[in-house]
Amino acid sequence: QITLKESGPTLVKPTQTLTLTCTxxxxxxxxxxxxxxxxxxxxxxxxxxxxxxxWDDHKRYSPSLNARLTITKDTSKxxxxxxxxxxxxxxxxxxxxxxxxxxxxxxxxxxGQGILVTVSS
Amino acid sequence: DIQMTxxxxxLSASVGDRVTITCRASQSIGSWLAWYQQKPGKAPKLLIYDxxxxxxxxPSRFSGSGSGTEFTLTISSLQPDDFATYYCQQYxxxxxxxxxQGTRVEVK
Numbered sequence: 436q437i438t439l440k441e442s443g444p445t446l447v448k449p450t451q452t453l454t455l456t457c458t459x460x461x462x463x464x465x466x467x468x469x470x471x472x473x474x475x476x477x478x479x480x481x482x483x484x485x486x487x488x489x490w491d492d493h494k495r496y497s498p499s500l501n502a503r504l505t506i507t508k509d510t511s512k513x514x515x516x517x518x519x520x521x522x523x524x525x526x527x528x529x530x531x532x533x534x535x536x537x538x539x540x541x542x543x544x545x546x547g548q549g550i551l552v553t554v555s556s
Numbered sequence: 557d558i559q560m561t562x563x564x565x566x567l568s569a570s571v572g573d574r575v576t577i578t579c580r581a582s583q584s585i586g587s588w589l590a591w592y593q594q595k596p597g598k599a600p601k602l603l604i605y606d607x608x609x610x611x612x613x614x615p616s617r618f619s620g621s622g623s624g625t626e627f628t629l630t631i632s633s634l635q636p637d638d639f640a641t642y643y644c645q646q647y648x649x650x651x652x653x654x655x656x657q658g659t660r661v662e663v664k
Contacts, residue, residue, distance in 0.1 A: 472653075481655055487653070497652070498652065531599060541653055542590035543602060544602050544605075544611065
């Protein structure tokens with residue numbers, strides 16, 4: 436059974452860097468094709484894809500947020516970490532990690548419960 | 557960037573209705589489209605992938621069609637559990653992913 440769970444701060448100040456960790460089970464990020472990504476959703480708004488990292492360490496980022504995002508993986512710990520710099524109140528959202536089985540067809544079959552991150556001074 | 561536009565934004569329907577949601581891509585994406593259902597406070601659930609393939613465990617009243625730039629999600633007979641928000645997602649360029657803005661299906 437595949438599960439993913441997000442952890443990290445729920446409150447950050449403007450200009451700070453956000454670091455979120457996705458801890459997963461039920462699959463290995465060393466298996467060919469597999470990827471883990473991050474998606475966020477501001478309250479009452481639509482889903483926004485942020486980043487993906489694949490089993491081969493290829494990384495992909497949202498073009499609009501590319502300069503602020505870094506995604507890394509620790510295969511031995513079954514974890515993926517997302518950092519986002521220069522946080523702003525508009526970055527207030529629920530951040531979710533997701534699983535994709537196929538590198539060349541990244542749709543998301545498993546989702547974490549999400550973590551609400553509020554950006555406020 | 558590929559933009560995804562869903563219509564309508566809100567849809568009012570009754571149990572038993574046939575419901576259709578449209579998703580349009582700003583350029584051709586082949587059949588690389590997924591549909592998700594999201595209920596308040598919950599994570600999205602994958603319904604359809606590759607435009608028309610039903611994810612395991614999803615009721616057969618859900619179906620997807622289309623290719624190129626126009627896609628539809630159809631619920632053949634709306635059930636009480638189907639009132640939710642639906643999102644389309646393109647993955648034509650595997651390096652970038654885009655979601656539609658969502659369609660809320662509400663009780664008429």
